[in-house]
Amino acid sequence: MTVIAGIDLGGTAINYTFCDAAGRFLLTQLCEFPARVTDGPTVCLDQIAVGLQRAAVHAGIDFTDVVVAGVATPGPASVAGVLSAAGSTNFAHPGWAGFDLPARLSTQLRMPVVYLNDGNAAALWGHVAACGEKESTSTSITAVAGTGLGGGVVVNGRLVVGRNGFAGELGHVLIPFERIEGAAELRPLCNCGRYGDLESLCSLTAIERVLLPALLPQYPTHELHRESTVRDAAKRVRGLAAAGDPLSVRIFSIQARALGLFVDQMVNTFDPDAIIIGGGIIETTEAFRNWFIAEVRKGMPPQRAEQRDLPLLLMPDGDTAGARGAALEALRHFDETTLQLQ
Numbered sequence: 607m608t609v610i611a612g613i614d615l616g617g618t619a620i621n622y623t624f625c626d627a628a629g630r631f632l633l634t635q636l637c638e639f640p641a642r643v644t645d646g647p648t649v650c651l652d653q654i655a656v657g658l659q660r661a662a663v664h665a666g667i668d669f670t671d672v673v674v675a676g677v678a679t680p681g682p683a684s685v686a687g688v689l690s691a692a693g694s695t696n697f698a699h700p701g702w703a704g705f706d707l708p709a710r711l712s713t714q715l716r717m718p719v720v721y722l723n724d725g726n727a728a729a730l731w732g733h734v735a736a737c738g739e740k741e742s743t744s745t746s747i748t749a750v751a752g753t754g755l756g757g758g759v760v761v762n763g764r765l766v767v768g769r770n771g772f773a774g775e776l777g778h779v780l781i782p783f784e785r786i787e788g789a790a791e792l793r794p795l796c797n798c799g800r801y802g803d804l805e806s807l808c809s810l811t812a813i814e815r816v817l818l819p820a821l822l823p824q825y826p827t828h829e830l831h832r833e834s835t836v837r838d839a840a841k842r843v844r845g846l847a848a849a850g851d852p853l854s855v856r857i858f859s860i861q862a863r864a865l866g867l868f869v870d871q872m873v874n875t876f877d878p879d880a881i882i883i884g885g886g887i888i889e890t891t892e893a894f895r896n897w898f899i900a901e902v903r904k905g906m907p908p909q910r911a912e913q914r915d916l917p918l919l920l921m922p923d924g925d926t927a928g929a930r931g932a933a934l935e936a937l938r939h940f941d942e943t944t945l946q947l948q
């Protein structure tokens with residue numbers, strides 16, 4: 607049996623999954639361990655190797671059947687998976703700067719390793735799950751809104767990675783936010799230095815830095831004034847919105863309308879088969895998710911008749927999306943005859 611491993615290495619947790627040569631997943635539930643990323647690459651790579659063997663036991667897989675692995679991490683990294691020499695938020699230990707993650711992990715695991723950034727990995731999984739048998743001829747755009755906003759673009763079944771690996775950095779696409787009702791007075795500055803990009807309007811960071819500071823003062827008796835930090839208050843907004851709190855509903859409406867304007871840009875650039883939305887923003891009640899998707903649609907300018915039925919889908923199995931996408935990318939690059947990457 608040929609088994610492909612998928613590894614999603616985040617800032618605080620590692621997820622594992624496995625699929626067979628036909629791309630069928632052999633683990634349905636989340637298989638997650640804490641990640642020792644802050645202890646640097648030596649400790650962390652040992653931990654990945656041990657964890658992967660444990661995950662195989664957990665899944666009832668003979669580890670000798672695992673022939674190739676895909677690994678996903680938050681960026682920035684090169685197309686080949688060399689982590690940024692300038693460091694990154696999630697890989698702050700100096701040992702990670704300029705670290706060739708797939709090459710070193712390949713030595714550690716004694717198998718070829720393929721790299722994707724986690725947004726692209728989630729996008730590939732979302733694409734395959736959404737488009738099914740038509741995935742190789744379909745185009746999809748995935749936006750994952752969590753602490754930041756990541757995602758990816760899949761054209762005719764292939765991830766677009768770009769010249770430097772930065773394709774699919776959808777959070778930094780500029781949005782004409784002044785068109786959103788009640789948003790013209792916002793001052794949405796992103797970490798990247800851009801003003802009014804998607805991440806600055808539609809992410810947990812946007813709630814903390816832009817939306818709550820602008821809107822909470824208009825609700826002087828609101829319970830969020832009692833939270834000790836804006837970050838703590840920001841984390842509560844999703845739950846309060848799902849419960850119908852007017853301020854929180856307003857904040858999520860602005861985020862959804864910003865996504866709607868973004869989706870319209872994607873429609874006119876790619877004429878896609880599907881838009882997939884994932885991340886913490888949708889980890890709530892079904893009723894709230896349905897309302898949110900309807901708000902995204904309301905945020906889109908009028909569409910051509912042919913494009914009005916564009917599916918806006920929710921990411922399935924979101925917590926395992928990065929690991930699943932990494933495994934699928936490894937499967938695509940692996941030659942079973944030579945047991946090497948192609």
Ligand SMILES: [Zn+2]
Nearest residue numbers: 778796798803
């Ligand atoms: Zn940005």
